[in-house]
Amino acid sequence: MRIVPEIGLDHLSDFDMQFVDNHPMRTFVLRARAAPTDSARLLASVGTDAHAEILAHTLMNAIFVAQSHRPDVVVYLVLESTQDFSRTIRFDANAMHDIGGFNEQALLGKIAKALDASRGMSKEETRPVEPGVIVRTVSFERLVQELAEDHQLFVMDRKGAPIRGQAFDGNPCFLLTDHIPMPKKTFHSLDRLGVTRITLGRTMLFASQCVVLIHYELDQR
Ligand SMILES: C[S@@+](CC[C@H](N)C(=O)[O-])C[C@H]1O[C@@H](n2cnc3c(N)ncnc32)[C@H](O)[C@@H]1O
Numbered sequence: 001m002r003i004v005p006e007i008g009l010d011h012l013s014d015f016d017m018q019f020v021d022n023h024p025m026r027t028f029v030l031r032a033r034a035a036p037t038d039s040a041r042l043l044a045s046v047g048t049d050a051h052a053e054i055l056a057h058t059l060m061n062a063i064f065v066a067q068s069h070r071p072d073v074v075v076y077l078v079l080e081s082t083q084d085f086s087r088t089i090r091f092d093a094n095a096m097h098d099i100g101g102f103n104e105q106a107l108l109g110k111i112a113k114a115l116d117a118s119r120g121m122s123k124e125e126t127r128p129v130e131p132g133v134i135v136r137t138v139s140f141e142r143l144v145q146e147l148a149e150d151h152q153l154f155v156m157d158r159k160g161a162p163i164r165g166q167a168f169d170g171n172p173c174f175l176l177t178d179h180i181p182m183p184k185k186t187f188h189s190l191d192r193l194g195v196t197r198i199t200l201g202r203t204m205l206f207a208s209q210c211v212v213l214i215h216y217e218l219d220q221r
Contacts, residue, residue, distance in 0.1 A: 026218060027074045027151060027173035030058045030207055031140045033180040035079040037087045039112035042079070046104065050081065054178045056107035057208035061215075063093045064102045070215070077111065078140045085123055085137035089114040096132030141189065147173050153195040155182065156210050160197030163217050174214055176207040 034050040036042045045052040055077050062075045073093040080086045089111060093099070100106045114135040117127050126136045138146075147153060151173035154166075175182075175195070182190075187197075200213045 023072045024168075025072050025074055025171045026062075026070075026215070027076070027147065027171060028058070028062045028211055028214075029076040029078065029140070029143065029147070029173065029175045030055065030178065031078045031080065031175065031182065032178045033080045034178055035077075035081055037079045037082040037084075037115055037118070039115040042115060043108055043112055046108070051179055052108060052111075053104055054207060055079075055111055056104040057206065058176070058211055059091065059107050059111075060102050060104075061208045061211040063091065063099065069093055069099055076143060078143065079111075079115070080140070085121070086139050087115060087118050088136045088138050088140075088143055089129075090134050090136070092132045094132070096130075098130070141186070144175065144190070144193065144195075148193050148195075153190070153193065154198050155187070155190050155195050156200070156207075156214075157182075157187075157197040158199050158202060158204065160199040163198045163200055163214070166196070166198055168218060168221060172218070174210075176210055178207060 032055055034045075035052055035055060036045055036050060042050075042052050047053065059075055059077065062073055063069050071094055075091045075093075077089045077091075078086055079089070091110075100110065110133065114129045114133055117129045118135040118137065121127060121135075121137045123137055124142070126134055128134050144153065151171045152169060153173050153175065155175040175190070200210055205213070
């Protein structure tokens with residue numbers, strides 16, 4: 001387990017951190033197309049058509065392992081059911097001091113706190129929420145363009161190439177959706193950015209289950 005918080009390097013970016021200890025970062029982006037950006041609506045939407053639980057499950061499986069958490073993981077949740085701008089919440093496991101519990105209520109509480117902190121933000125603003133957590137009013141498309149600068153990007157797609165044959169160099173970043181598919185036009189723009197489509201097999205999985213299998217695959221390398 002990394003000791004970064006104790007030696008005070010938690011202000012460094014993903015890019016800087018890879019030179020500190022030479023560990024590649026694993027990044028997951030969940031595009032939550034049905035997730036409300038209003039905290040009360042988000043919390044009330046567990047088990048409804050918006051399925052806020054998908055966000056909690058994905059965060060849980062990206063960051064936690066039994067009795068600990070995974071270092072070198074960054075998760076972006078992009079909530080898109082909004083009256084104004086998408087909210088992109090970034091969780092950096094290395095910099096989080098108080099990850100709290102891994103139950104749905106605790107994780108959704110963290111997301112709700114970030115949404116509350118984002119009230120009144122204008123377009124493409126950033127606000128800190130707590131150590132390791134920031135909220136931004138950037139769209140999924142804008143975020144992906146930024147990540148393309150220093151990440152190897154993959155979009156999860158049952159019709160993609162098998163993950164087993166894929167080489168991973170640098171900092172891989174995996175793009176996923178909630179229960180609403182990625183629009184066709186997004187796939188076209190991702191193709192133009194050189195994003196690779198990869199599959200985990202024929203079974204349609206939850207995003208959170210994809211995250212577990214991706215970790216498993218990378219843990220073998
Ligand atoms: C529940 S699925 C999305 C379902 C949605 N109705 C669709 O058709 O894309 C959630 C996420 O997991 C990804 N996913 C699910 N099963 C997968 C598989 N076998 N291989 C790769 N990605 C998968 C999807 O691409 C999507 O990003």
